Amino acid sequence: MTDRLPHALRSDALDNRERILEAARALFAEGLDVPMREVARRAGVAPATLYRRFPTKEMLVTEAFAEQMHACRAVVDEGLADPDPWHGFCLVIEKMCELQAHDRGFTAALISTFPNAVDFEARREYALTAIDELARRAKEAGRLRPDFVLDDVLLVLMANSGIHAASPTTQVTASRRFAALAISAFQASPDVPPLPPVVRLAPQASVPKRNQPG
Amino acid sequence: MTDRLPHALRSDALDNRERILEAARALFAEGLDVPMREVARRAGVAPATLYRRFPTKEMLVTEAFAEQMHACRAVVDEGLADPDPWHGFCLVIEKMCELQAHDRGFTAALISTFPNAVDFEARREYALTAIDELARRAKEAGRLRPDFVLDDVLLVLMANSGIHAASPTTQVTASRRFAALAISAFQASPDVPPLPPVVRLAPQASVPKRNQPG
DNA sequence: ACGCTAACGCACGCTGCCGTCCGCCTCACT
DNA sequence: AGTGAGGCGGACGGCAGCGTGCGTTAGCGT
Numbered sequence: 001m002t003d004r005l006p007h008a009l010r011s012d013a014l015d016n017r018e019r020i021l022e023a024a025r026a027l028f029a030e031g032l033d034v035p036m037r038e039v040a041r042r043a044g045v046a047p048a049t050l051y052r053r054f055p056t057k058e059m060l061v062t063e064a065f066a067e068q069m070h071a072c073r074a075v076v077d078e079g080l081a082d083p084d085p086w087h088g089f090c091l092v093i094e095k096m097c098e099l100q101a102h103d104r105g106f107t108a109a110l111i112s113t114f115p116n117a118v119d120f121e122a123r124r125e126y127a128l129t130a131i132d133e134l135a136r137r138a139k140e141a142g143r144l145r146p147d148f149v150l151d152d153v154l155l156v157l158m159a160n161s162g163i164h165a166a167s168p169t170t171q172v173t174a175s176r177r178f179a180a181l182a183i184s185a186f187q188a189s190p191d192v193p194p195l196p197p198v199v200r201l202a203p204q205a206s207v208p209k210r211n212q213p214g
Numbered sequence: 215m216t217d218r219l220p221h222a223l224r225s226d227a228l229d230n231r232e233r234i235l236e237a238a239r240a241l242f243a244e245g246l247d248v249p250m251r252e253v254a255r256r257a258g259v260a261p262a263t264l265y266r267r268f269p270t271k272e273m274l275v276t277e278a279f280a281e282q283m284h285a286c287r288a289v290v291d292e293g294l295a296d297p298d299p300w301h302g303f304c305l306v307i308e309k310m311c312e313l314q315a316h317d318r319g320f321t322a323a324l325i326s327t328f329p330n331a332v333d334f335e336a337r338r339e340y341a342l343t344a345i346d347e348l349a350r351r352a353k354e355a356g357r358l359r360p361d362f363v364l365d366d367v368l369l370v371l372m373a374n375s376g377i378h379a380a381s382p383t384t385q386v387t388a389s390r391r392f393a394a395l396a397i398s399a400f401q402a403s404p405d406v407p408p409l410p411p412v413v414r415l416a417p418q419a420s421v422p423k424r425n426q427p428g
Numbered sequence: 429a430c431g432c433t434a435a436c437g438c439a440c441g442c443t444g445c446c447g448t449c450c451g452c453c454t455c456a457c458t
Numbered sequence: 459a460g461t462g463a464g465g466c467g468g469a470c471g472g473c474a475g476c477g478t479g480c481g482t483t484a485g486c487g488t
Contacts (some may be wrong), residue, residue, distance in 0.1 A: 012455085152391070180407070193397075250475080260438070
């Protein structure tokens with residue numbers, strides 16, 4: 001017993017861990033502004049257990065959305081692989097918006113920046129680079145307006161995150177329409193009025209901790 | 215002294231009231247999620263005083279944004295008066311977005327629905343009706359895409375409210391660019407891909423009270 | 429000048445969330 | 459079956475915001 005592996009979890013612990021993530025995913029679907037207690041409660045677990053597995057909310061969020069993160073990357077890759085760059089670009093916008101519409105928490109997570117969630121940042125960076133490449137090609141093909149900049153994607157995603165609706169269905173429908181409008185706006189067109197100056201969007205601060213303004 | 219006027223406030227009370235509103239406006243500029251205490255503190259007033267003047271946060275918000283509400287109406291009227299309906303329409307979109315960018319709290323207030331703030335609702339209704347008329351004319355003039363619907367404005371306004379930025383300046387710049395994109399999307403164009411189905415947006419619930427998820 | 433009463437603010441009790449300590453339980457290995 | 463360490467959950471102290479009761483202060487009308 002000399003080697004100190006990061007030791008696998010015991011079976012019951014692993015089970016709880018999974019239940020916690022499940023609960024978190026369910027609750028975060030409506031937004032990250034959920035008490036940790038609530039997650040624990042829903043998972044049928046004491047607060048201490050939750051905290052033991054996920055000492056901070058950020059860690060929980062990061063783990064909970066790992067799947068979505070993969071979906072995100074898949075979407076980007078799919079777009080990148082499309083022989084028609086404009087089609088690929090549109091696809092990315094649409095799918096991203098849809099992903100966001102399904103899960104408000106993930107949206108917030110995407111927009112927020114986690115100081116300690118390294119791979120989150122990395123994936124984000126990867127996606128943006130890919131989209132940039134896609135945009136370059138779409139411009140070259142003359143389908144994407146020339147004055148488009150990468151930050152416009154962030155702008156659209158943030159904007160999309162502002163769209164709320166009563167029911168999940170409405171939410172998705174609304175997002176879908178919004179994405180279509182965004183694409184309309186991005187499309188190259190003979191009579192394009194020039195766009196106002198570009199913005200440099202800094203990502204938002206952090207995950208809501210309840211009981212603190214900002 | 216037989217008539218029971220809603221009795222004018224005493225001079226000091228009036229003064230405090232004004233100071234409270236001023237503080238509220240300043241703080242709400244960054245969002246409605248501000249403790250009542252904070253407003254009181256900034257106004258140099260005890261909590262009790264604040265609560266006496268404005269028993270609920272909604273009341274405070276409504277009063278604080280009365281001015282913006284007027285500005286809102288002014289914008290709409292200006293757009294309606296424009297001889298070129300498309301130009302008027304664009305103007306409304308731009309100004310509305312700018313108004314929102316300046317004041318995140320007002321944004322939230324616009325999107326939220328207050329059960330008890332009657333005139334808020336009325337003004338909101340008025341603005342929407344006006345925009346609808348404007349849109350009708352702009353369509354007739356062939357400048358606004360035919361498949362535009364009034365709810366698209368709400369969609370854009372909600373979306374615009376999702377845009378956050380570090381500094382107020384960036385915020386305005388970002389919103390401006392977004393508005394331009396939205397207008398691009400709304401513009402009638404020979405090669406319009408059809409939009410997905412329309413959404414019926416129900417307004418959001420209520421004002422954040424701190425310490426409650428939703 | 430005086431007194432009545434509106435207006436004020438301190439301070440209280442309540443609620444909800446946070447993160448942790450500690451004694452008991454149970455899995456897993458022999 | 460025995461045992462010990464890893465895991466569990468109840469309970470606690472702390473903090474922040476809420477809304478109000480109550481004794482004091484100061485405008486305003488006579």
